[in-house]
Amino acid sequence: ITMNRFVWSSENLQNDEVVIRQQAGVALYDGERKTPFVGGELVLTSHQVYWTGPEKQRISLHLSLVVLIEEQSGSWSKSAKIVVHVTPPTDEKHVGVFPSSPFDYVRLSFRSGGASEFFQDMQAALQRKDWLKMPTVDSRGKKIRTGIVGIERQIQAKHDEADKNISAAFEDLSKLMEMAKDMVFLSKSISQKLKEKGSSLTDDETIMFKSHLLSLGISDPVTKSAYGSGATYHRELAKQLAEVLEKPVQDSGGILALTDVYCRINRARGLELLSPEDRFKCM
Structure with a gap:
C-alpha cells in the first residue's frame, strides 16, 4: 500500500x-x-x-x-x-x-x-x-501579488503616495503665503498708526520700532503682478532696492558685492523672490 x-x-x-x-x-x-x-x-x-x-x-x-x-x-x-x-x-x-x-x-x-x-x-x-497554512495575505486582507504586474502596481502605488505628499506640501506652502500676506497687512497697519500717532512717540522709539519691522523683511515688495514686467516694474523695483540697500552699503564702506546684494534682497523679500536678470536690469 x-x-x-x-x-x-x-x-x-x-x-x-x-x-x-x-x-x-x-x-x-x-x-x-x-x-x-x-x-x-x-x-x-x-x-x-x-x-x-x-x-x-x-x-x-x-x-x-x-x-x-x-x-x-x-x-x-x-x-x-x-x-x-x-x-x-x-x-x-x-x-x-x-x-x-x-x-x-x-x-x-x-x-x-x-x-x-x-x-x-x-x-x-x-x-x-x-x-x-492559508495563503499569505497583507494587512488589508489581499493576497500578495508577485511577478511583473505586482511590481508595477507597487511602483504605481508609491507614485500615487508621493503625489499626495507633494499636493499636501503645496497646500502648506499656500497657507504660508496667506500668512505672509497677513503679516504684510499687519506691518502696513502698524506703520500707518505710527504716522497717525507720531506725536506721542519719540524719534528714538519710532526709529527702533521701524528697524524691527525692517528686520522681518520688505513689508510690501514690488512684484510683476502689481507693476507688470516692463520699465515701470524695474523702475519701482530699483527705488525699493535703493531703500533696502542704503544702510548695508553705508555699513560696508560704500561697496557691496553683487552676490551679497542678491542674497540680502531675496532674504528681505521672503516668498517674492527676485531673479538675477531682474536684479541686473534694475541696477
Whole structure:
C-alpha cells in the first residue's frame, strides 16, 4: 500500500509551495522491494516530495500522508536510506503509481550521498506543516501579488503616495503665503498708526520700532503682478532696492558685492523672490 501513495505529477508547484532541497542519484523502494524508479532526482518542497526520472517521468508523495521518517546509515555495500512510513489512502478513488502494495513504508536510497541533509530538512518540513497554512495575505486582507504586474502596481502605488505628499506640501506652502500676506497687512497697519500717532512717540522709539519691522523683511515688495514686467516694474523695483540697500552699503564702506546684494534682497523679500536678470536690469 506504499507506492500507491505516489501519484503522477506535473512540473508545476502549488500555491505558496517552496523548494527546500534537491538530491540526484536517488532510487525508490516499495518497502523491501525494488522498483523501476532508479537514478532520479529527489526534490523536497514545503508540501511534497517529488521524484523525477532520467526520462522526465515525475511522481510525488504529499507530506500530509507521511506518519514518520527514519534514517538508515549506509555501509561499503549499501547506500544510506530514509524510511518513510505513510498512512493508508483516505480516498477510495485514489489511484497511485502502483494499484496496491503489501508495505506501509517506502525507502529512499541515496546512492550519491546527501541522505542526512535531506533527512533533516524533511523532518523540519513535516514539523512545520506548511501545507495547512492559508495563503499569505497583507494587512488589508489581499493576497500578495508577485511577478511583473505586482511590481508595477507597487511602483504605481508609491507614485500615487508621493503625489499626495507633494499636493499636501503645496497646500502648506499656500497657507504660508496667506500668512505672509497677513503679516504684510499687519506691518502696513502698524506703520500707518505710527504716522497717525507720531506725536506721542519719540524719534528714538519710532526709529527702533521701524528697524524691527525692517528686520522681518520688505513689508510690501514690488512684484510683476502689481507693476507688470516692463520699465515701470524695474523702475519701482530699483527705488525699493535703493531703500533696502542704503544702510548695508553705508555699513560696508560704500561697496557691496553683487552676490551679497542678491542674497540680502531675496532674504528681505521672503516668498517674492527676485531673479538675477531682474536684479541686473534694475541696477
